[in-house]
Amino acid sequence: MIEVKGVNKSFGEKHVLHDINAEFHPGKVNLIIGQSGQGKSVLTKCIVGLMEVDTGSIHFDGRDFSAMNRRERREIRKEIGMLFQGSALFDSMTVEQNIMFPLDMYTSMTKEEKIDRANFCLKRVNLENTNHLFPAECSGGMQKRIAIARAISMNPKYLFCDEPNSGLDPRTSILIDNLIKEITYEYNMTTVVITHDMNSVMEIGDKIIFINEGKVWWEGDNKEILTTNNPEIIDFVYASKFMKNLKGKLS
Numbered sequence: 001m002i003e004v005k006g007v008n009k010s011f012g013e014k015h016v017l018h019d020i021n022a023e024f025h026p027g028k029v030n031l032i033i034g035q036s037g038q039g040k041s042v043l044t045k046c047i048v049g050l051m052e053v054d055t056g057s058i059h060f061d062g063r064d065f066s067a068m069n070r071r072e073r074r075e076i077r078k079e080i081g082m083l084f085q086g087s088a089l090f091d092s093m094t095v096e097q098n099i100m101f102p103l104d105m106y107t108s109m110t111k112e113e114k115i116d117r118a119n120f121c122l123k124r125v126n127l128e129n130t131n132h133l134f135p136a137e138c139s140g141g142m143q144k145r146i147a148i149a150r151a152i153s154m155n156p157k158y159l160f161c162d163e164p165n166s167g168l169d170p171r172t173s174i175l176i177d178n179l180i181k182e183i184t185y186e187y188n189m190t191t192v193v194i195t196h197d198m199n200s201v202m203e204i205g206d207k208i209i210f211i212n213e214g215k216v217w218w219e220g221d222n223k224e225i226l227t228t229n230n231p232e233i234i235d236f237v238y239a240s241k242f243m244k245n246l247k248g249k250l251s
């Protein structure tokens with residue numbers, strides 16, 4: 001479990017995160033949603049240690065990340081898989097080399113062991129025999145799956161996904177969502193996904209945290225989000241006039 005306790009973060013005069021408290025449980029897809037500029041990325045960066053919190057703390061299965069030194073944090077980072085927006089594959093490396101990159105950085109596995117692990121991860125995302133392709137030779141959906149294979153290469157306890165559907169067509173988005181959901185359940189990972197995508201919210205939102213003005217404005221699941229009367233949530237869920245009219249007709 002990941003616990004966020006009383007986190008505040010400012011940039012100069014700008015107070016971005018206000019006393020954030022949240023819990024993300026294993027075996028669940030936890031979503032952080034909200035309008036643009038409300039603090040989702042800053043919160044996620046604070047959780048994974050890419051930014052320091054001003055006050056408050058982050059705990060990974062009871063281990064206080066905020067109080068750790070660099071060496072201790074490095075151990076926790078080995079347990080975190082990251083799926084970046086836009087996939088962030090290394091263009092000059094093959095698919096196999098991309099997936100082996102975290103293993104090269106963090107483990108003393110032999111080359112054969114690393115290739116075996118890369119093959120296992122590629123099989124898991126249904127991309128066997130693509131080892132020697134370069135990212136430019138792969139479609140956007142394939143690149144996302146390669147990035148997922150890389151994110152799970154270290155067998156992480158925690159998986160962070162930043163806008164996993166950005167730039168994908170609706171059908172491929174659903175494939176990626178389902179893959180994230182399946183591996184979360186299969187490996188009992190604590191998965192945290194930042195998204196704007198309402199399809200994702202409905203497909204995979206076991207637990208949803210809605211961030212507004214840097215605060216946890218609302219928490220619930222993908223059923224509760226459709227019935228809440230919270231006006232900011234209604235604005236988010238039924239963003240277009242068309243959807244608002246549809247809601248009016250249905251209720």
Ligand SMILES: Nc1ncnc2c1ncn2[C@@H]1O[C@H](COP(=O)(O)OP(=O)(O)OP(=O)(O)O)[C@@H](O)[C@H]1O
Nearest residue numbers: 011014016034035036037038039040041042043196
């Ligand atoms: N390094 C930084 N220095 C100063 N301000 C920052 C920095 N990073 C983020 N901010 C500010 O913090 C606020 C929240 O930004 P954040 O990126 O977390 O929003 P977001 O909810 O993730 O938005 P989006 O959905 O558009 O990615 C914004 O006003 C942003 O300008």
